[in-house]
Amino acid sequence: MAGFDFVNRETELEGIKECLNSNSAVFLDSLGNSGLTHFLKKLYYDYCAENAYCFYIDGEQNRSLQEQMLYQIFEASKREDKSRKRMWQKPRKQMGKNIKEVIKICAYGIDIIPCLPNIGDLVNSFINAIETTLDADEYHIKDYKIEQALTKLFKTIDKPIYVLIDRTDLLIKESYQFLATMLKDCNAKILFTFSNSDAEKEIKIVSQLSLGGIKHFKQETVFDRPDKNMIVELFKHYEKALNDDLMKYICDRHRKIHIIMAKINGCDIYLSGIDEKKGYLLKILAVLNVPIEAKLLERIYEKHPVYALNFLHSEFEALLDELIQKKALCIKNNEVELAEIVDYCSSIEISNLDRIIITNDIIATFLQAKEQLNISQLKFAIANTTKDYSKKKAFIMALLCQQKKS
Structure with a gap:
């Protein structure tokens, strides 16, 4: 490949x-x-x-x-x-x-x-x-x-x-x-x-x-995280500099592959400056795993029971700007998506409860805006409404309409 x-x-x-x-x-x-x-x-x-x-x-x-x-x-x-x-x-x-x-x-x-x-x-x-x-x-x-x-x-x-x-x-x-x-x-x-x-x-x-x-x-041996030799080879392969301080930094964080790849790709997101609000925004994008318009992302984000209190559009825009500056997010074709870092958001823990809550918030938002969704977003909605046939049917019909247009 x-x-x-x-x-x-x-x-x-x-x-x-x-x-x-x-x-x-x-x-x-x-x-x-x-x-x-x-x-x-x-x-x-x-x-x-x-x-x-x-x-x-x-x-x-x-x-x-x-x-x-x-x-x-x-x-x-x-x-x-x-x-x-x-x-x-x-x-x-x-x-x-x-x-x-x-x-x-x-x-x-x-x-x-x-x-x-x-x-x-x-x-x-x-x-x-x-x-x-x-x-x-x-x-x-x-x-x-x-x-x-x-x-x-x-x-x-x-x-x-x-x-x-x-x-x-x-x-x-x-x-x-x-x-x-x-x-x-x-x-x-x-x-x-x-x-x-x-x-x-x-x-x-x-x-x-x-x-x-x-x-x-x-298999008797466990599939382990990269050892020091492999870390060296990874940095060589991607033609990135690796010094003793950076090696210590990676080892102190248990040699997690997402930490390594974040560093190789020039992203320090996992390590500093990420508060709960920014982290939650990243979790939404990680669960969704497809690009989304900022306005639609904002509607999902503001469903959080705590962040919805005294919610300000300007605050949300500031969160986006900070994450883009940190190279965690990027804007392509007027849509927000995670930066191209290998499985980046797995480095931020997403509990099963968070995943369920976020998925439900995404589906609720998408249901109100199904005519605006693209094919990838509709596929996500269909795959995640297995127990609600009326919602699934609505998303399927919207998908068929999008297919005809394309």
Whole structure:
């Protein structure tokens, strides 16, 4: 992958590949802020370059394993990468209407609009590719679960299917039974990663996988944060100066990858001058993870029960200006977004409670301004309104309108 920087982790990379070659399940513990996500994406890119079937699964997403897999198949079908399209073409045809219906459900929650005649060009670009292969009884489509459809799909593939799970402990519970099914019935090679701070939860999850008769391996070494040698290599790679004072500074903060990359990218945001108000604004952008107009961001920010008291527009503008000066934020196309620093906002702790509150505030704001939202913002809203079908339907309709415009 052009432009993907990967520094001084080759030993760990080859070690994991060897483990996956000889085992169906591999378990890896990691320290927080170690750079594991970047490592897994490099592993994913390597398998894709070899034309292997591979999925990168994000445990923090508000989607099940099954939904993420189907979404990635769907995405691969519309990319211009012809080799990846061809890979999925044959197994996709085996599924006929079953996979067609499931992908409708997965992509934009179409299950709540039973007879929608046009679900937008984005989905149609994929569905049209399999339209001529239909041989299932359309009246029995609803009998198929996502798990059944994927299992049938994977059984048509005669090569290993690699699944790389980032933060297995955060996957929603509906995913674990399907993982067990994949290990039992499919030619799956699954890498389970866990935070080493919660061994009890890891044991509980592993116990649900029914590993009897499944060849598996537990890595003895923990995926660690960069050591001093790797820190030196990182600074060399990015052609940045590193002195003893800076090395001490990084080590005093436990060698967290986000601290290192912030320094490499010239950002001192984590370390000084960040009060609670600025921190909360950064948390909103980190949870949203897409650019947003300043006016809309301000409406989300002022929903905070404390900051809303005596709220002043001028104060919000001052917060934005300070964060932009610190290189934490930037303005592109009249929209605010986090500066391009690798997983920057993971360096600011976001509790589960904060994440839920912020997500609810974003959804409430977006619902009042859905006609103003872009496609990325609407996708966020759809993905995060799983329990409220009326809101989801409103966002889906707004998304379809945006697709027609574009």
